[in-house]
Amino acid sequence: MSVFTKVSHNELRDFLKAYPVGELIGYQGIGEGVENTNYFVDTTDGRWVLTLFERLNHEDLPFFLGLMDHLAGRGYPSAMPARSREGANLTSLNGKPAALVRRLVGQSVLFPNIAQCQAVGRALGELHVAGLSFAGRADNTRGPAWRQATAETLLPRVDAAQRALIESELAAQAQLDWATLPQGVIHADLFRDNVLFVEDRLTGVIDFYYACTDALAYDLAVTLNDWCTDPDGRPNPARWQMMTLAYRGSRELNAAERAAWPLVLRAAAFRFYLSRLYDWTFPREGDVVHVKDPEQYRRILEWHRDQAPLPL
Incomplete structure (x- = not known):
């Protein structure tokens, strides 16, 4: 924005x-x-x-x-x-x-509490269910092909540690067959600044301009990575559990999604690491331009690479 x-x-x-x-x-x-x-x-x-x-x-x-x-x-x-x-x-x-x-009422929250994470998990599950009756379809413009192309653009411009991380993650992500996972309409950018609250009551979901047709589990991973991780990149267990339980109250994950979950979490973190690193490396001009630090998503990605995910 x-x-x-x-x-x-x-x-x-x-x-x-x-x-x-x-x-x-x-x-x-x-x-x-x-x-x-x-x-x-x-x-x-x-x-x-x-x-x-x-x-x-x-x-x-x-x-x-x-x-x-x-x-x-x-x-x-x-x-x-x-x-x-x-x-x-x-x-x-x-x-x-x-x-x-x-314009909807309410404000976004910077430091979400347990009740707000529960409300977001429920709203995301409801979105995935409601989207099943939407006839439109759109490819994910930040999907695997974009991640590959963006990585290739960045590799000559980043340092050795960044290059090693990007190349290693590209190789790992090549193992994931997204077509085997349940598909539907996803928000794809349900960050804290795209949800409005009045106290603990969720009043609005905004900024659908990354919405697309893609793996539903990927959308949950994107949301968890933003709402339920601490500054050092590790998941916050209480918020993480509350959001996943609330989501599953609307839509349960199947066996294929559970098996792919570690790589799905990494893909969601990798996507935002790459986009932030790209904007950091190739800044855009504007009257008011907000460029986000890619280091936050490097830490999240590395945590998911090194640790088993919390239970769903």
Whole structure:
């Protein structure tokens, strides 16, 4: 949610005329995240989030916006995309695809407690079940092929220790046949900054712009790695157990997923280690750009490589 594309007051005011959302009151850029330009927007008809998509194009976006519509229409705490006066939920602003979604109440948490981890596990399981009735399909743009290509780009630019870790993990991941694992719609980025709470009540799941069709267990691994690990990279047993139990209350993992689980956890950590290392090595320009330290995910990856996972 960094700000790469500036939007002036007049540009935003003119943009909002296409929507039945009232008059512009104020707006501000959101500095969190790393992929898209995001603004909080207040109008006389409510509070919104405006997203300008920096890497995704018009052909990719109907899947994400359609998924949000699908989930919100079934009572899931996902923001509903606004529709223009012409009925479109995807428009353009300053040469970029743009969407306006209703801003949900609540705030993200930096240090989650047990109850919040339980709520996230339950919400993730419910997402996977609700996604079974969604007709859309999208490949994971950060899947194995991306990991291979990104690693190859990074290898000439990193130090010897980083190179050894990347090459070793690529070889290990080649053993995993993702097609043998149950597939469905996944969020793929359910980090702490993408879930909203009012105290311990989960009020919103946001930022579906990495959502795709992939192994459901991978989504659980991504979420556990962020919500339930300590700064040194090791899992926090209480939070880890509560999240997995809550997830399994909605959807149970099968034998293939349990057998593949150690490598799935590593794949989830490897994906974010590579993306953060890439952004660290090849920084992007922007008005407010938040680049996350890859070392956190190096520690998580190395923990999973060296230790057996906690029981599911």
